[in-house]
Amino acid sequence: MTGWSVKVSSARTSFKKDPMKAVRLVPFSPSGAMYPDNTGKEVKHDDQVGPGKTYTYVWLLTSSHAPTKDDSNCLTRVYHSHLNAPKDIASGLIGPLIICKKDTLDLHGDKAADYLYALMFTVSDENLSWYLDDNIKMFTKTPAKVNKEDDDFHESNLMHSINGYVYGNLPGLTMCVGDKIHWHLFGMGNEADIHSAFFHGQILTERRHHLDTISLFPASFVNAEMVPANPGRWLLSCQVNDHVEAGMQALFEVKDCFPKVHKPRPQGLIREYYIAAEEVIWDYGPSQINNFTGKPLKSDREAETFFETGDDRIGGKYKKAVYVEYTDRTFTKRKDRSPEEEHLGILGPVIRAEVDDTIRVVFRNNAKRPFSIQPHGVEYNIKQGGTLYNSIPEETSRSKILLQRIKNTSAGLPTPPPASQVPPGSTYTYEWVVPKDGGPVEGDADCITQLYYSAVDSVRDTSAGLVGPLLVCRKNSLKSGKQNNVDKEFHLLVSVFDENLSWYLDENINLFTKSPKNVKKEDEDFQESNMMHSINGYMYGNLPGLRMCKGNKVSWHLSGLGSEVDIHGLFFDGNRFTISGTRRDVINLFPHISHTVIMEPDSLGKFGLVCRTVDHFRAGMRATYIVEKCRWWNMAPEIWLHHKKYYVAAVEMEWDYSPNRTWEETMHMGLKDSPGNTFIDKEDRFIGSKYKKVLYREFTDDTFTTQKQRPADEEHLEILGPFIHADAGDKVKIVFKNMAKRPYSIHAHGVKTDSPEILKLHQVKCTRTPVDVNKDLYSGLIGPLVTCRRSLMRKIGLKKEIEEFALLFMVFNENESWYLDENIKTYVPNISKARKDDDQFVESNLIHAINGRIYGNVQGLTMHTGDKVYWYLMAMGNEVDMHTAHFHAHSFEYKFSGTHRTDVFDLFPATFQTVEMRPAYPGTWLLHCHVTDHIQAGMEATYTVLEKEASKGVKGFLKGLFTRS
Known part of the structure; x- marks a missing residue:
């Protein structure tokens, strides 16, 4: 079902749309998409190509998108229509885009491979297709009796497929013993699209590691190499239970083409x-x-x-x-x-x-x-x-x-x-x-x-x-x-x-x-x-x-x-x-x-x-x-090189997930049919976008009388608590004041925490009001902790300037907040109609947010071309909190047994990852979770890249040299 495989170092694509719907073709990552980006009509011709029209896209693959030295020769990306990405992709408009190192490519892909296969694992939701009504008319016996809201009908249209085929029907996966096979795998779809692709009887190499099963999620891309050793008709299947039952399997055939090409028998035990x-x-x-x-x-x-x-x-x-x-x-x-x-x-x-x-x-x-x-x-x-x-x-x-x-x-x-x-x-x-x-x-x-x-x-x-x-x-x-x-x-x-x-x-x-x-x-x-x-x-x-x-x-x-x-x-x-x-x-x-x-x-x-x-x-x-403690020498004293102190309080306040609906209105061509109405409209029985919450906020000293004002480069933190920074060897002391009406605390991930006596005291204090860490989280208590390698240059201000942005992708479940009852009383127009067990009410309180904002409301994500930008990506939450953070226009690097380049990173509850970007393209670019429901529900933001201002004279030089890191 996937489109043609496009293999490029740079690309020019002529696109003609058959008459039916307007669409837009978008690659990962060189171009943008249909979203409010502050551009005028003269540069929006590619945002949608009308029925019967033709448009030529030009994608420039610069070195910033190329594989790194630790990557394989070719990276997996995709191109797809992006007028309404979830519906366009569900309708079938998607294909593989293979980006290769210079001089490694021929007509068939990587020169080092005998065969290249691109596979898409997705639960294709035909209920979202633009052609659902057409399909009902064409393929059901009594179209008038079809109830599109029926659960069984809906389930029947969830096609658990590999390249658009189910139950072993995918053709063409044929190879010989000893062939070098390059697999380009990717996932697309929704919250159900967690895939474990198992190549039976084979060993693959992926990011230098040996495995036979590969994880795929919506908009995650993997490159793997395989040299089959045993002939036969082998099974390739997604091992997620629901997907096994629903037919996400294919067969690949390994032929004994050259009888002498066999591995020697192992000589071990x-x-x-x-x-x-x-x-x-x-x-x-x-x-x-x-x-x-x-x-x-x-x-x-x-x-x-x-x-x-x-x-x-x-x-x-x-x-x-x-x-x-x-x-x-x-x-x-x-x-x-x-x-x-x-x-x-x-x-x-x-x-x-x-x-x-x-x-x-x-x-x-x-x-x-x-x-x-x-x-x-x-x-x-x-x-x-x-x-x-x-x-x-x-x-x-x-x-x-x-x-x-x-x-x-x-x-x-x-x-x-x-x-x-x-x-x-x-x-x-x-x-x-x-x-x-x-x-x-x-x-x-x-x-x-x-x-x-x-x-x-x-x-x-x-x-x-x-x-x-x-x-x-x-x-x-x-x-x-x-x-x-x-x-x-x-x-x-x-x-x-x-x-x-x-x-x-x-x-x-x-x-x-x-x-x-x-x-x-x-x-x-x-x-x-x-x-x-x-x-x-x-x-x-x-x-x-x-x-x-x-x-x-x-x-x-x-x-x-x-x-x-x-x-x-x-x-x-x-x-x-x-x-x-x-x-x-x-x-x-x-x-x-x-x-x-x-x-x-x-x-x-x-x-x-x-x-x-x-x-x-x-x-x-x-x-x-x-x-x-098993030996006395286990008790060596710890030496701390530096001490830091932060004054942090838990403060109750009103929070608005969507203070401005302009971006949403532009994105969805009006608010009447915007999916955001589910979460933002009060009607007479919903809370709306404003909620009472409790947030971490920094103060200037232990009197907790003056809240520290956030500088411009921390504006993007929004709902998050303050940055807590520490270098290896630092001892960080948090003076915490609970200014809320119920017990709270601070717990740190990824660092050694002090004496358990503190925890015991905390538990004693909370015996009358049980602590629930999950309710605390959903009520708003979370912030970024950044630990770094020790650097003398950074300490004295000689380290090259970086920009840092912390992003939390999370579905805030306000039904789990300690303040739900208060929020109902404060914000629901007709309290008698608010039923906490009503499915629509529950859904309205699931806020799919980035840093506590939805539909482009995150402020302060601004940088300059050439900046060294660290993105601290975080996720917390529940089973729905599978997030694929996608940055339009720019790739970034992350470390995993080497340095690798991509433009999407997979996040799950309690995932924390630092990625590094060097923005090169001025403009306002989309940043979002690529899970279908999360796109619709507003888990989208924009980041702005400005042209770098040239430093002038000695003053400019010194300003660039002595900066914070």
Whole structure:
């Protein structure tokens, strides 16, 4: 469905529009789009091309858009119509734009590749298409009876596609063993467009790292290289559960064109494992206590949803299937788990292998239905694949459709290989290899994390519990099967286990509900009670065994699993870790995506290990880890090179998300049909754009009598608190005054915080008014903390001037604010009509903001050509807070095992990223989240680039030399 692939160093595109709608063609990044940019009619001819008209676009690809030395030769971008981007793209107007380094390009793409394939993963929403009414008339039998607002009709038009094809219908993905394949992958769409593209049986290289699964989101672009080693018809699928079911799969064929082109057999060890699938009763809360509140799970306000038992409630215990390790192939004696493995919980045994090793897994199915083992991160013969996609299990329509596709296009027999479904009571031996070019690279930890899981029906099998960790390690990094160079090794799986999708749902209803016949499986409350937000199958602090010593080298092996809601920001309170050359305390995880991070804890105590996604935090995706003093020399004194002090208060005030609607009115050609009316219009039962909030504000001293006035270069902060700056080695003291009417505090991400006694005092103060960190956040309490490398030049003012801008992308959920009731009383014209449980009222209070402003109302984003600009990108919030921050006209650089260039950065709850830009093009440019609903809801701003004023004489020189950094 994508348009022609355009490969350029510079481009001239002649465009003719068929008569129907006016459209506009826009590339990422060289040009702008249809938005208020203060330009006159004479430069707006390209903003829309009328039916039957022709316009020639010229895109100049300067060095500022070129791949960096750490990028691959060619970068993935797209071009699309931008008159109304969500509707234009849903109608089909989009194509790949490939930008390459100079002298690396020929007619077919990168000279270094044998084949180039561009793939778009998107849930194409035909409900948004300009042609919806035409399609109803053309393809439904009784158009007059179609209700476009019907949920089932709406769902039927969400096409989970790869290049516009579903269920294996994408043609043309053919290659030979040994070919160098360059994949240009991108996502588009809405909040449902979280994609994990899994290339079965292959190892890809992406940003120098080895993997087989790639994350894609709306307007995210990835370049990956692959050299297929095994012939066969392989599956390419999105591993997000909902997308698996809805047909987001394709088939690519690897042919044995040149028989002599084969990798030599690995010369390493054969590592053998004996693993069985067994049915157990699993308890998500074995202590029966919410260890964060001390209350019983069945009566705790948040936990009772999931642990309450009754006539139509299962509670916290479920029958599940798990992987269990045995000592040998007789499967007579289980291998006991050591204390170091206690934390594994529901996970199967850890499979470890070094590069060039062979993994042999003898699998015994002791369960009552067919299961398998499908690995990530290794290579294997196609007959060893554990995924059933060429046979017909009676329960999976997905496999039936894929089978029909194979029957139509392949002469091969449809009989599935034994590896793809092992019957109950049977045994099968899998053999996988770890290729030399598939292990850790420079900058990686010694072992990279992968998963294995059952994939007869990957959705139901994993929901039932069949998943485990697999480590691919450097040569000579394992000793007696364990890692040499770490003191502790922990494996964590964060997942919302959807027990409604488990094979054992009916059995669990019969086993654990008091009135099974009265259970309504389609009831939303019943389904919600079975969504178990867990870490290793434990909730609300019940995960045991995460204990380490101060100064230990700890490797954390982290994975995600599940569906569209499984957007996780896993936060390690109290300590930081390193990954790909960066230091963090939050890692984002998605279905079938894994990471290894290394921590050397330097803070003692018991700390939270929680998912920062709001709903997941509340629903129990929380654990604790303990750092102990094990040696006296762990207590070395800390030396602080510099002290800084800030005076910050929590201040209640009125906030207007949309103080001016001019930009919105221009953008949507009037306010009558503007989507902003949903959030801004009061009518007689909505709050409107103004809300009482509580914000961090800086004061001049500890008397807190004079609020510090923000300079022009901080005007853009808007709702955010003041910048807090610190260099490495600084000790920052925050004098905090709570000027609000309820308890609040300040908690910092990414730095070492002081004595836990402060936290204890804080908890004592709040016993009468419980603290809810999420309500505090939605009420407005958040600000930027910027930590830098120490620099003497910067201290004395000799560092070259930079501009810095902090941007928070977040859906402010005012329904969760502490001030909701006050806001209803103050701002709703007719209070009697305001119903807090009304869907429209709830929607009206979801404010899709950048720095607390919507529809172009962020002020102060002004810079000059040639400036060195640091953008501090941040996101917080809930499952809807998947943001792809897109800067029109300019690319920027970010660091991830090297320096890379793009114009879109993916943000998720508790994501913080610094990117660097050198603006070159004067003008007012669009800056927005590229998620469809967020565009419509106003998550858009503009930034202005002015011509650089030339410095004149000695005065100008000195002014440029002695500036703040």
